[in-house]
Structures are given as C-alpha cells and as structure tokens.
Amino acid sequence: MNMTRPLRKAALPALLTATALLALTGCGTSGGDGATGSGAGGTVTVRIPDPGNSGVLALGKKDGSLDKALGEVGAKVRWTGSAGPFAPAAQAMNADQLDIATGSITSGITSLAQRPGFTFFTAVDPDAAGEGILVRDGSGIETVADLVGRKVAVNQGGTGEYLLLKALAKAGIPADGVERVYLRPDQTAAVFNAGKVDAWAVWATYAVAEIGSGKAHFVADGTAIGSDNYSLNAVRTDFAEQHPDVVRALYRYLHEASAKEKRDPAAYLNVFTDVGPTAVTGRAKEVQTGFTAQGGTVDPIGPEDITRFKDVAAFYAEQKVTRTEVDVAAHLLDIEKLT
Template identity: 55%
Template sequence: MKLTRLALTAPALLAATACGTTIGPTASAGAAKPAETVQVRLPDPGNSGVLAVAKKDGSLDRALAAVHAQVAWTNVPVAFADSAQAIDSGQLDVAQGTIADGLGALGKRPGFTLFGVSQPDLMGEGVLVKNNSRLRTVKDLAGRKVAVDHGGTGEYLLLKALAKNAVPVGAVERVYLDAEHASLAFKSGEVDGWAVYGPPVAPALTHANAHFVASGRGVSSDNYRIWAVRSAFAEQHPEVVKALYGYLHEASTKAQGEPAAYLNVFTDSGPQAVAADQRGLLVDFGKGAAPVQPITDADAVRLEQVARLFAEQRLTDGPVDVRAHLLNVDTLPERAK
C-alpha cells in the first residue's frame, strides 16, 4: 500500500502568491521574471535542538535558498496542539510533535499532512516514580494516581504501560495536568507517578530524584516523532517540502552523532538553558534519538496502532484514518516546474 502523494493542481499553483510567498520587484518588459521567495513559517526553536542551530548559523536558509525559500520564525507555541491550530488557521506552515499528541487534531479534518517521522524515543519518555517510593513495578501503580496530559503522549505511555503489565486501566487514577502543574504535583507527592516525555524529563530525573518505572522501551512505544506541513503549502511548494525534509534528515543525523553541540545553542544561562547536571543525561538521550526519515508502510502500521489504542480508550471519536494524512517525500520534485 502506497502512502498519499499530494498532486499539484493549477489552482494550487495560482494560489501560491497568497500563501507565504514574497514576489520580487516587477521585471521590465522582456526581462526574466525574478524568482519568488517562499516564506516557510516555523515555530521559534528556543535554545536547543536542530532548529535552534539552524536559526543561529543560517544553515536552513542556505539549504532552502536552492528552492527560492527562506525561514520565517514565528512566536507560535511549540506544543503540537497549539501548532496544529496555527497551521489550520493559516498562521504556520510546519511544526513538529508526536503522533500521540497529533491524533486529536488528525481526527478533525486537519489542514496538515505528515511528511517525516523519527522512531519513538525509547530512553527519554515513560512513567516516572520517586526513587524513595515503594513503587517498584508498573503493577504497583494499581490504586495510585498518575499525572498525564489528556489525550496526549503521557496518557498514551501510561495506557501502554498498564496494558503490557496486565493492569486494568481503571485500577490507576489518571490526573489530567499540563506539564508545569504535573511537575509540581509530582514533586509535592500529590500524585504517585507522572507519564511524561520531552523537556520535563531531565529535570524530573535529576531534581525530583525520580526514575522510570517504565520507559519508552519498556512499554514498546510506538509514539513516533512527527513533522507536519500545511497541506496547501505542500501542494503549492512540494520542492520546498522536499528541501526542508532533506535538511532535517541530514541535521538530525549529525545531532545523533554529536548531541552536545545541539544543547544551549544561544545561551548557557536563563530559563531556557539546560542545567549542567542535566547535560550528560540529555547527551545520552540524543545519542539514542533516531534521525528524521520518510514515512514507510511499516511506520504507518505502527502509527495506526496508536490510533487504534486511542479509539479503544475513547480518547478520539472513533478510529483516526492516519494514512489519509501521510505524504511520501520521496515522490516530491526537487525543483519547481
């Protein structure tokens, strides 16, 4: 089964000037028409990661210049739920997240398509418990409270952990909190566990004296990291999406080999900076992270498994047709016609 290929249509090409595109000065009669510069709107990357390096050294702009495009960094929050809304409203062109975080949006006729994935984070996500607690296994969570984000990665990880260890879903109380409030509740002991991934993990492991009672590897996570592009943008500028994917693949491969170079890109101090006692942990996570890849049929099967679990637990209104929102970047042209 082949993944979706977005077709270029005449209306889509005519609409390009109304969609993140800047036109050069008017050409004089008989002169060659100046190339259009396409603006690719991305969330501001903060202080760490592949896109932070891209912003600092201009490498992504140089890669996109070959297809007459450049980045426009926006102030849209990087949380995927916010980014998905910004894409749907036409304020953003590209965003990244996880499939668990994206399923809610995918089930509501979204204006975006997935064009790249990274294998699940087997080291940097899972269910945390305190080191000094009596909770030694997932089975010990029965009768306890665990903080999760509603309908997102945290809830997915907890459900996977419970299923793998034959613990009834109803035996554990899910406490729905955002990351900031979940961190406070976990530190104070208001909840016994915290299902979490991403930036909050390293501080929790170091400052909250916690450990994973079940990691991404331990729960056999299918929670792929995803890259989404506004569907209309992909139709109008497939060569830009192709170039962006190529950059992300190459840069994420380099980051896996030298993750320390992608931490504290702009500053070593302040609220966005990675603390010194967390750097070693994040370097280990980075070495275990997978580069961005095209979405294969095998990947699609695993994405569908996440969708099936969410449907079974009534976290979505029925099964989400994930394949209807996948784009095969290998089929995209490298140059505009």
C-alpha cells in the same frame, strides 16, 4: 537506535503525492497561501515555531544554515510563536497561521480526529529511552502495578496519556485502575515535585530536568512500555501542494542535521545561552545527550511505520481516547515522490 539503519525507501502507494494533496486541501480551514506567498524577489516564507535554545532547528537558526538550505529553493524561515504541544500547532496550521510543526503520532491522531488541514511528511522512531512513567525517588513505586490507586499526571490525548494507558494495558491493569490527572506538560513539574501526583507519564523534553535533578527516575521507559510513539513533522496541506520543493529541502536539512545531532548531541544543546531556565546543565546535560545519542533520525515515512501508526490509532479507539479509529494513512505525505 542504530544510526546506520537504511532510509525507509519503500513507501506505500497510499501515501500522498503532490497531486493527491489537491483532494485534501478542502479538509482544513485554511484559505489561500497567506503569509507564505512569494514576497520581494519571489521568496517563499515558511512559518515555523521558534525552536528555543536546543535542537536541530535552534542551531539552524543561529548559524543561518537552515535559511541557506531553504534559500536554494527560494524560501526563508519566519519564526512564529514558540515550540510546544502539537494540538495548538495543528489548530494554527488549520487556520493558516503556521506551515510546519513537530508532534508525536499520539497527539497527531487526536488532532487528525478533527478537521485536519495538515499532513505528516517525516518520522523519527519512538524514543525508547527518553519517555516513560516518571516517579520520585523513594516513592515506593517500583513497578507499573504499584501505580494502582494512585494519581498519574498526563497530557490529555497526547504522549502522556498514551504512555500510561499502554503501560497499564501491558501490565494487565484496567485503565480505571489509576486516576489520570490531566495537566499541561509545562505546568506539571511543580505539581509532580510537590507530591500532588504520584507519577508523571512524560517524554524527554520534560523528563530530562527531573531525572537530571537526581530525585526522579522512570519506573518504566519506552522500551519497557512497548511504545510506538513516533515523532513526526507536519506540514500545512496547502503549503505542501503549492511549494513541494521547499518541503523536500526542509526534509533533507532535517535528515542530515538529525544524523549530525545524534553523533554529537552536546553541540545542539544551549545553542543561544548556557545559563538561565532554558539552559541544560550538569547531570541534566548528561541525561539529554544520552537520550539523543540513542534516538532516531528524521526519515521518510515507510510501510513499517504506517503499520505501527495504525496500531496506535486502533489502541486509542479501543481505549476510547478517540471515538473511532483514525485513518492516519490518509494524512501522510510521500516525501520521496513529492513533485
């Protein structure tokens, strides 16, 4: 993705402004502002999942730059739990236990199909290189058509299921032409490497280690699949309504830091340690930096993005992942109009 691509300036009127957020605050299960209320000195606490050992938030945690940026608007971070699948994070936001989370539009749609207490406020373009259908070297699977009759691991209702269904649809293969094996992403590597499934529909977080091992590759990546799987940042609706300046400051930080990460991906790897299970080393490090350099930056949500979100929602309904087509546009925040 071209790093010099202009920001998505023209936001649709349908995007939520701060006043429009008031109409949505009853949609979630959260009550008051809870742990995010002002403490000593009026400081607002922002609850964000711990970022682990790599990425923009990890570096921001280590060098204090994120707290510095938020401190300018009277806020600070409380790291809560750990980053992972979006579905449980969405539930935590609904329950007033979390204020910010990151997820894909695909997992976001299935969470929006419930009773959402969150809205999305940024978008990162689909990862054309870092997600796809992973197969073991020497498996004999050379095309998507070769998956017919085989077992493919996916995370239910999220990126994995979307990538598989999208790849099959593009190849003209019925969804029931392969056996979907529903597994949590963090439990799939052992199953995949043991040969208990033939392929794994997955994204960079988990694909990097497998490709870096030199024993697996994508039979089809995001480009080949035609993926519209954006990465999004979500904010608890009540929090955005009560602290719009904090949400704006967080957006600015993420946008600027993601552009820096794209220019120098290696600086955002192994932030706290370069050894152990959370470290990215060897060939895997080369794979990860390559994916990041080709990836997008954190930007506002624009009209062209919303059109693609709608396409994903329609596809999910068509594939019966959701009962009906989810109205994603009703749960988007116009960060540039937030007052």
